[in-house]
Amino acid sequence: MLARGNRMRTSEDFRQTIRFGRRSARPTLVAHVVPGGTGPTSVGFVVGKAVGPAVVRNRVKRRLRHLLRSRVDQLPAGTHLVIRALPPAAGQASSSLAGDLDAALTRSGAL
Template sequence: MSKAVGNAVVRNKVRRRLRHLVRPRLTDLPDGTLLVVRALPASASASFERLGTDLDAALAAARSPRRRR
C-alpha cells in the first residue's frame, strides 16, 4: 500500500476494506491463481460499494482473453 493513498489510518482503512471485499471472491478464481490488488490514491475516498464494483471489473478484465495487438 503506497503512502500516496494517505496516512497510516487511511491506508489501513483501505487495506481492511479491500481484504474484506477480496475474501469471498477468491473462491471464484482457479486454484494456483496469484492475485495482487494495488490501491490507487482515489481508493481512499471511494465508497465500499465503489471499491467492490471496481474490484469486480478488474477481476472480469483479468479473466477475459487478451487480445493481440
C-alpha cells in the same frame, strides 16, 4: 480476514506476480493476475503512502481484504493476485471499490 493459506507473504511472490501478471487498471485500483497454477490461490495488497496516512491506508487494506474474502473461492486454484490501491481509493465507499474490483478481475480473466 483472508485465510492464512491465501495470503501472499514473500516479496518474491509480489515481484513475480506484478512482473509477469496480466494487468487491469481501474480508477481506484490495479489488479495484477497470474492465472491458475499449482498450490493455493494467493492474494496480496499494495497500498502506498500516496493513498494517505497510515490510518487511511489500513482502512483501504481492510476494505479490500473484506471484499476479496468472498471472491477468493471464485478464482481458479493456484491463481496469484496482487491488488495495488491508487490514491482515489481512499475516498471511495466499499460499494464503489467492490465494483472496481469486480471489473478489474473480470477484465483480467480471473473471474
